[in-house]
Amino acid sequence: MMARTPLIAGNWKMNLNHLEAIALVQKIAFALPAKYFDKVDVTVIPPFTDIRSVQTVVDGDKLLLTYGAQDLSAHDSGAFTGEISGAFLAKLGCTYVVVGHSERRTMHAETDEVVLAKTKAALKHGLTPIVCIGEGLDIREAGEHVAYNVTQLKGSLAGLSAEEVGKVVIAYEPVWAIGTGRVASAQDAQEVCSAVRGALAEISDDATADSVRVLYGGSVNAKNVGDIVGQTDVDGALVGGASLKSDEFATLSAIAAGGPLP
Numbered sequence: 001m002m003a004r005t006p007l008i009a010g011n012w013k014m015n016l017n018h019l020e021a022i023a024l025v026q027k028i029a030f031a032l033p034a035k036y037f038d039k040v041d042v043t044v045i046p047p048f049t050d051i052r053s054v055q056t057v058v059d060g061d062k063l064l065l066t067y068g069a070q071d072l073s074a075h076d077s078g079a080f081t082g083e084i085s086g087a088f089l090a091k092l093g094c095t096y097v098v099v100g101h102s103e104r105r106t107m108h109a110e111t112d113e114v115v116l117a118k119t120k121a122a123l124k125h126g127l128t129p130i131v132c133i134g135e136g137l138d139i140r141e142a143g144e145h146v147a148y149n150v151t152q153l154k155g156s157l158a159g160l161s162a163e164e165v166g167k168v169v170i171a172y173e174p175v176w177a178i179g180t181g182r183v184a185s186a187q188d189a190q191e192v193c194s195a196v197r198g199a200l201a202e203i204s205d206d207a208t209a210d211s212v213r214v215l216y217g218g219s220v221n222a223k224n225v226g227d228i229v230g231q232t233d234v235d236g237a238l239v240g241g242a243s244l245k246s247d248e249f250a251t252l253s254a255i256a257a258g259g260p261l262p
């Protein structure tokens, strides 16, 4: 099996203005010295309006953490009021862009087709899409979560070449575990992440599937991250609430790196 560097991504959602963003990035960087970055990739995903400020701190202080955006347009430019092009994000030095987060699938009616178009736009502009999938509680209780996630994955990546599949990150985020404090068990995360890897092999090939990072997200914190990233097919976490606290985010990144604690 290929050694996959774990990725800890902090999705700030609609929290923190650009001044607060600068302060948080500086605190995370202070708590997480360079030695950790051989063993874990750490990224922050602030609101669009913070990205230029985050870029300035990361570049100015030569920080090893990266940053990204929470969404992008499927289009490159034009009459799309309120949308943000992947070209703009690339120009700002973004590494990642979250695509198809359940909050966008639910509140903005993003279908797998829309998520696929955004994934393609991200790849076109040299950004790494973090493609989110995840089932609601009704699907989980009906025992249909594995099939549901595989279908969502295949729909969100339909028609991509193996080379393109090799450039994405997948985040499995069960909707019932987001912001609820109700974390999926490490075994629950492994069950779906392993099915995701199997589905990736079907749509590309074994070597590609083996190289893609599959993250878990949903109420991840410093206490539960060790168990979760200890699973064979879980390669990191997409962290919401706990990513807004510098000490906790640094600690959980250090745990994903295999220690020591900062």
Ligand SMILES: O=C(CO)COP(=O)(O)O
Pocket: 011, 101, 173, 177, 178, 179, 180, 181, 217, 218, 219, 220, 238, 239, 240, 241, 242
């Ligand atoms: O949605 C999430 C990250 O994208 C998870 O959020 P929480 O960690 O706050 O549950």
